Amino acid sequence: MVNLISLIAPISYIAVLLGSLIAFSSLYRKRKNAKAASLEPWFPPHTARDVYLSLLHQDEESSVPDTLLKAALMLRAKEDIRRLMILRSSKGSLQALLQKGCVGDDLWTRFSRAESEMEEVRFAESALPCGRQKAN
Numbered sequence: 617m618v619n620l621i622s623l624i625a626p627i628s629y630i631a632v633l634l635g636s637l638i639a640f641s642s643l644y645r646k647r648k649n650a651k652a653a654s655l656e657p658w659f660p661p662h663t664a665r666d667v668y669l670s671l672l673h674q675d676e677e678s679s680v681p682d683t684l685l686k687a688a689l690m691l692r693a694k695e696d697i698r699r700l701m702i703l704r705s706s707k708g709s710l711q712a713l714l715q716k717g718c719v720g721d722d723l724w725t726r727f728s729r730a731e732s733e734m735e736e737v738r739f740a741e742s743a744l745p746c747g748r749q750k751a752n
Contacts, residue, residue: 651722652725652729655722655725655726655729656726657726657729657730658726658727658729658730659699659702659730662692662695664688664691664692664694664695665692665695665696667688667691667692668685668688668689668691668692671684671685671688672685696734696737696738699730699734700734703727703730703731703734706727707727707731710723710724710727
């Protein structure tokens with residue numbers, strides 16, 4: 617009986633400790649994700665991409681000329697290249713400012729999110745065809 621009572625105290629201590637750590641970590645992750653979601657994006661909305669995708673996915677009866685589709689694709693590529701150049705030129709100076717403590721972590725989080733979005737777009741669209749598929 618004495619051994620059982622002497623084991624209850626350490627086991628209950630460990631259970632309370634683990635429970636509080638789990639509760640803290642879940643609350644911390646929820647707050648961190650909510651804060652990251654509320655940050656404004658690095659770039660404004662990508663209207664050239666939206667125009668190209670809307671032209672690409674139109675119905676067959678309202679066919680879009682290929683020249684218009686190619687022009688929209690060129691505008692989209694131009695905007696993507698501009699964004700990539702801005703990201704590449706800003707990365708070094710932003711890292712230096714972050715190390716010195718001149719900018720906050722939220723700015724670096726916004727930049728990292730923009731960089732990862734551009735990488736996702738680049739890899740996702742390399743697998744897609746460049747235009748509409750012609751029905752034979």
